[in-house]
Structure formats: structure tokens, C-alpha cells
Amino acid sequence: MKICDTPLTMLTEENWIHADKQLLAKMLQEFIYEEIFVPDVLSEENGIRTYKWEDKKGTVYHFQAKTRLFDSVSVLPDSIRILKNDDKDIPIALSLLLSIQEEGKMSGSTTGHLVREYLHTLLADTHIQEKSKTAEKLVYLDYAELEGEMTGHPWITYNKGRIGFGYDDYVQFAPEQKKQVNLSWIAIHKNIGTFHSVEELSHDQVIDQELGEEARQQFTKRLQAMNVQPEHYYFMPIHLWQWNQSIVPMFAAEIAKQELIPLGEGGDEYLPQQSIRTFVNMSNKEKYHVKLPMSILNTLVYRGLPGERTVIAPEVTTFMKNILENDSFLKDECRLGLLGEVATMNVDQPTFQAVKGAPYQYLELLGVVWRESIYNELKDEEQAITLASLLHVDHEGTPFVSKLIEKSGLTVEEWVNKLAKAILPPLLHYLYQYGTVFSPHGQNTVLVLKDYMPERTIMKDFVDDVNVSDQPFPELKGLSDRMKQVLRSEEPEGLTQFILTGLFICHFRYLSDILEEKEGFSERTFWGIMRGEILSYQQRFPHLQERYQLFDLLRPTFTKLTLNRNRMFDYGYEDDDDRPHASEFGVVTNALHAGVAEKTGKVEAK
Structure with a gap:
């Protein structure tokens, strides 16, 4: 794609200013909840507080917010005023981030990486504004299509950072772009890959359903033409982005030894869901939903597939479904549905496996989870x-x-x-x-x-x-x-x-x-x-x-978990051997405690 062909029509000054103000309002309210900063309360009337906060450079933030339960506030975007802001060319949401850095708790490295995630988020928000449907139309949308209308995590402020995606990747693969894709397929030698499933399911059954006879024969002939034995291989889907970014560079030895062989594209069209790495088959909705690793950093973690959890997913499915099937309350009264992860594959990168304390992202590179379709439920x-x-x-x-x-x-x-x-x-x-x-x-x-x-x-x-x-x-x-x-x-x-x-x-x-x-x-x-x-x-x-x-x-209270604070102060952009978990900071007042929630006619438990 040449630069003048880049789709930029949504990048208007009006859209940018609106997205910037909305993001700033979200940052203010979530930062107050997580006690990232503590503004002064100037006044309160009818449940609306007027706040003031001044950073160490003298920039003053004035805004109003409605008080909410769980020690939360809801900031009114149109009330926000920033005084003595010398950084006129910096988005106002990022000015707040720089003000937080001035408090001395956030490193330059973390702040710089976080600026990148916020800029990606703002860009995505301008796209969403341009393509959004009315609520009246959304009520008639199919499940898979509705997911593409969502705007991201409600609490994490850098919710569409997607570090690893270029703009062309974003336009092609982000769920809000609502573009159907074909999944690519590779052959994995049974020496390096493992297949796992619930008891009644085999790899052949999965592939027969997911690929179909014609594509399977075509892929088998490709292996035969390469003078390898097809029965020595598993077939598995892979995302094109992951193939280019992670698999070819980091599994080159396996490709050279013909332990990993590209086969081509499947015929079915898939729609990416909110998580980006999960896909619903739109050509045949009764087929499995497919979850694939994509080594992008988004909302705290890399979106790979942890090998050890992928391997036991069918066993966990069996455990959870056995509970359901043998409990009449869950099965007959609640009529709970469980979308089982009925088959999986995992392929470890051997060198990374041998590295003590290797970053977890390199242990989640190649695998697949086949999940039961929502439509069959x-x-x-x-x-x-x-x-x-x-x-x-x-x-x-x-x-x-x-x-x-x-x-x-x-x-x-x-x-x-x-x-x-x-x-x-x-x-x-x-x-x-x-x-x-x-x-x-x-x-x-x-x-x-x-x-x-x-x-x-x-x-x-x-x-x-x-x-x-x-x-x-x-x-x-x-x-x-x-x-x-x-x-x-x-x-x-x-x-x-x-x-x-x-x-x-x-x-x-x-x-x-x-x-x-x-x-x-x-x-x-x-x-x-x-x-x-x-x-x-x-x-x-x-x-x-x-x-x-x-x-x-x-x-009455419980430990407050924090998600923005985790990235900003506690974990940053470290590349540890385990996924980061929510940070703990202070306590939060429980809205479910007696005396907080109003009586509703329900009988109190004795």
C-alpha cells in the first residue's frame, strides 16, 4: 500500500479532539479510583464534586465528577479545564500522563512506551467514531458482528495499544475494522507438536470438520510433493500476522528440517472477536471458534497461548462440564452453557524452552484452541x-x-x-x-x-x-x-x-x-x-x-485491584517469565455490603 492509499479519512481534527477529551475523562476517573493521583475537592452539590489538581509544573486540572459507589467517580468530559498547560501540541490525555510522571513514580521508559499505547488507542478511537452504528441497529446484530462494534476494555485506559501491529495490520486485523479473513494452515511434524482433545475427539475428526475434504486433499498432496509422509504431520491453522512476525523468524530451523511446512489458506471466512486472536467462522457458524496466538502486547499482556494451559484445556473442559452435567441446579434451573475448548495443539520453541527465566511471550508462540461454537448452544x-x-x-x-x-x-x-x-x-x-x-x-x-x-x-x-x-x-x-x-x-x-x-x-x-x-x-x-x-x-x-x-x-471492604497502576508503577514493560497480574493497592468499599445497597424486597438470609 502506497502512502497516499493509506485510509486516513477518519483522522479529522474534530474526531481527534473528541477522542482525546473522552480518553482524558476516562483517565481522570480511573486514576482517581486507583489513587494514582488525589485531587482536591473544591465543592460538592447534589452528588457532583468539583475537583482541582495541580501538577509539579503548575498545570492545573479543573473538572467535575459524579460520585459513585465502589469509591468511584464518573467524570463529566465537558467540565474539564486545563490551565497553564504549556504543551499546546501534546494531546490533553497525554499531558495528564506527563503530569503523573512529574510526581516521580513513573520511569521515562515506562512513560514513553505508555505514550505509544495511548496514541494507538486514540487512533483506534477515531476509527470507531467514524464507523459506529446506532444502538437501534445494534440490537439486531449477530453475536459475532456485535463484538466488532465494541470500544475496548472499560477500565484499562490504554485499551487498544496493540504493540506489534503496524497501521496496515490494524486496518486489516483489528476487530473494529469488521473485516473477514481466511486463516492460514501449516503442517506440524508429530515430533515437535502435540494434539490434545476431549476423550471422544481425534485430530482427524477436527480437521475433517474444519478444513473439509477438498482442502485436506490439497494440503496432503502438497506434503507428498515435498517428499514427506503426510501421516507424520498434524494440520493446524495459524494467523498470517503471527506467521510473518514470529514463526518464520523463530522457527526457521524447524522449517529448514521440514518439521514445519506452510500449506496455504483455508476456504472459510472468519471474523475476529474482541480479543483479536479469537475467530468465529462466518462461512459455517456451526464450526469451531478458533483461538490463535498473536504476539502483540495489549491490555497488560502479550496475546499468545500459554503452552502448559493450552495442553490441559480439554481436560479443564471435561472437569467443568462434568460439574455441569451432574448438577441439576446448574443444568436444569440455571441452564448454564459452557463453550468447551475441546481440542488444542501446542508447539514449543525448543531454545526458548531451554532458557531459564525466558520472557513468557516466547513460550506462547505457536498453538491453537478449538472452542465449541456459540451458535450450537x-x-x-x-x-x-x-x-x-x-x-x-x-x-x-x-x-x-x-x-x-x-x-x-x-x-x-x-x-x-x-x-x-x-x-x-x-x-x-x-x-x-x-x-x-x-x-x-x-x-x-x-x-x-x-x-x-x-x-x-x-x-x-x-x-x-x-x-x-x-x-x-x-x-x-x-x-x-x-x-x-x-x-x-x-x-x-x-x-x-x-x-x-x-x-x-x-x-x-x-x-x-x-x-x-x-x-x-x-x-x-x-x-x-x-x-x-x-x-x-x-x-x-x-x-x-x-x-x-x-x-x-x-x-464491608475488600482489597482493591488496580490495572492502570500495574502498568504505570509496578510492572511497567518488564519482560518476565510470567504474565503480570493485577496490582493490589488499598481497599475499596463494597456496594454489596448491608447498609450500602437499598433494600429491594428480597428476604435477608438468616
Whole structure:
């Protein structure tokens, strides 16, 4: 692509200024939540505070914000005023970052890399403004297409950094570009690659479904023409970007020895999802969703596939599904859906494996996860949406969730009650009865609607986000030694954090804000409904009382996990042998604690 052919029409001054102001507002409110800076409160009236913060260079930030539960605020973008800002050519969002650096807690190296992630995020935000659909149109979109309309992580401020992508890569592969792609295929010699699956599934069955007979024969003939034995090889898909950026340079020896052979492109069209590395087959929606490693740095981590977790993903799937199939509450009452990771492949780079303390990104280069299709899980008249979509507000200021509520014919309170009933009971049951958690943030949780009303939940992403209790529960005795070694084993508060932070802080904190701001629905009532649903569950299963105290979701405070602070101060851009985890800083007041949330007519547990 020549430079004058570069698609730049969305890069107008108006779009840039709007994206910059919105990002600054997000940074202000999340930095206040994480106590990255502590502004002075000049006044407060009707729940709106006027703030002032002055950096060490004399730049003054004036803004207003509405106070929210969970010690949060919602900044009003149009209220922001910056005084004595000498850096007129610097985006205002990045001026705040430089002001934070002046406080002396962030290195020049970290700040410089972070500037790059923010600039990438701003560029993506200008694209999204130009291509966004109205909430009215979004309610009719297919699940896979809706994911391409999302705007990124609600809490992490540098949420579309995607370090490793060039602009041409961004235009071709970013989910918000909504471009369907063909997956490439390679042959992996069985000496260097491993295949793993649930008991009833073989590699041949997977390939027969995913490739089809014609493509499989074509690839087999290519191997025969190279004078190698096809039966000595596995077939596996790969992303073109990963092939060019990581596989050819770092698996050159394996290519030279014909242990890794490029085969060509498959015929099916795939649509990238929010995570960028997961793809839905749009040519045949009943085929597997495909998760592939892409060694880009985005929202804290490199987006590879950890080898040890990829290997055991089918075993984790079997464990989680056995719980579901043998528990009538989960299966028949909650009607929980699980998208199993039924087959995987892993290929280690041998030299990196031999390096002690090698950066984790080099241990996640080549593999694949075949996940069951969401479309095979849906019943008649059911519609699946990513939970993240409930936080989407269109360019006209209309929330997606408002349109769903309007079309459902329910009141906001009735709709939120159904939402709580659809999501919380299965998550609580896995936690309390089985000492096991998903990470139920907006990207992993699929909300199933019927007539625009919350009906039930489908969970996904077991390879990264299933974790177990460190307590000696009899329900966990069936874990194999390999699973015990690989799955994260968490102490009680750490395990509850996957719900407290993953769902409540990372998602419902924003949803309750939207509903109060746009629908006039009190956030205290919202959290009262969530508290009531937890209490109703606890009354239903009184034999778990000790575990309710152990995994206390209703405590007055809990440890505050921070995501922006992790990058800025704690982990930075280090290249360690393990993925960075959320930092801990201070405590947060729990909106689910008695006396915070309003009574909603639910009976309190005895």
C-alpha cells in the first residue's frame, strides 16, 4: 500500500479532539479510583464534586465528577479545564500522563512506551467514531458482528495499544475494522507438536470438520510433493500476522528440517472477536471458534497461548462440564452453557524452552484452541450478546442496554432483576459448591436474551481463566496432578476477586452508572438487586454456610485491584517469565455490603 492509499479519512481534527477529551475523562476517573493521583475537592452539590489538581509544573486540572459507589467517580468530559498547560501540541490525555510522571513514580521508559499505547488507542478511537452504528441497529446484530462494534476494555485506559501491529495490520486485523479473513494452515511434524482433545475427539475428526475434504486433499498432496509422509504431520491453522512476525523468524530451523511446512489458506471466512486472536467462522457458524496466538502486547499482556494451559484445556473442559452435567441446579434451573475448548495443539520453541527465566511471550508462540461454537448452544428464539455490549453507548449518546430494555417491554428494575438471575446463580454455585471460578468479565461472559430479556448465561475461555480454591474441598479431589500444577490455586479472597473485581468492578460498576445516568435508575437499587440475588442463593443452599463466610462477597471492604497502576508503577514493560497480574493497592468499599445497597424486597438470609 502506497502512502497516499493509506485510509486516513477518519483522522479529522474534530474526531481527534473528541477522542482525546473522552480518553482524558476516562483517565481522570480511573486514576482517581486507583489513587494514582488525589485531587482536591473544591465543592460538592447534589452528588457532583468539583475537583482541582495541580501538577509539579503548575498545570492545573479543573473538572467535575459524579460520585459513585465502589469509591468511584464518573467524570463529566465537558467540565474539564486545563490551565497553564504549556504543551499546546501534546494531546490533553497525554499531558495528564506527563503530569503523573512529574510526581516521580513513573520511569521515562515506562512513560514513553505508555505514550505509544495511548496514541494507538486514540487512533483506534477515531476509527470507531467514524464507523459506529446506532444502538437501534445494534440490537439486531449477530453475536459475532456485535463484538466488532465494541470500544475496548472499560477500565484499562490504554485499551487498544496493540504493540506489534503496524497501521496496515490494524486496518486489516483489528476487530473494529469488521473485516473477514481466511486463516492460514501449516503442517506440524508429530515430533515437535502435540494434539490434545476431549476423550471422544481425534485430530482427524477436527480437521475433517474444519478444513473439509477438498482442502485436506490439497494440503496432503502438497506434503507428498515435498517428499514427506503426510501421516507424520498434524494440520493446524495459524494467523498470517503471527506467521510473518514470529514463526518464520523463530522457527526457521524447524522449517529448514521440514518439521514445519506452510500449506496455504483455508476456504472459510472468519471474523475476529474482541480479543483479536479469537475467530468465529462466518462461512459455517456451526464450526469451531478458533483461538490463535498473536504476539502483540495489549491490555497488560502479550496475546499468545500459554503452552502448559493450552495442553490441559480439554481436560479443564471435561472437569467443568462434568460439574455441569451432574448438577441439576446448574443444568436444569440455571441452564448454564459452557463453550468447551475441546481440542488444542501446542508447539514449543525448543531454545526458548531451554532458557531459564525466558520472557513468557516466547513460550506462547505457536498453538491453537478449538472452542465449541456459540451458535450450537443457542435454543430457538435465543439471541447471544457479549456481556461487554451492555456498556456500549452509541455516538448519539444512547446506551445499547437502554434499547434492549425498551424493546423488552419491561421496566428497568424488572430487566435488571432478570439480569441478576441470569448471571449470578451459576457463578455463585461454581464458587461455593465447587471452589471453582470463571473470570466472568465482559469478554468471557455471553448473555443469552429472549425477546430482548436476559434469559441465561454462557461462559467461555477456560484455557486462561478457570481457577480453583486452595482449600481441601472434597469437590476438588478429582483434579489431576497436572491440573493442580497448571491451574491457579487461590486463597479465599483471591478466588472471590474473580467475581468481586472481574464482574462487579470491571463491568457492573459501569453498567449501574449508565443506568443511573441515562435511565434515572438508582445505582443503590441496582446493587440492592445484586445483593438480594446473592442472599436468595444463600438461602437456597443453607448447607454451604461456612463457605459463604469463607468466600464473603458481602464484606464491608475488600482489597482493591488496580490495572492502570500495574502498568504505570509496578510492572511497567518488564519482560518476565510470567504474565503480570493485577496490582493490589488499598481497599475499596463494597456496594454489596448491608447498609450500602437499598433494600429491594428480597428476604435477608438468616
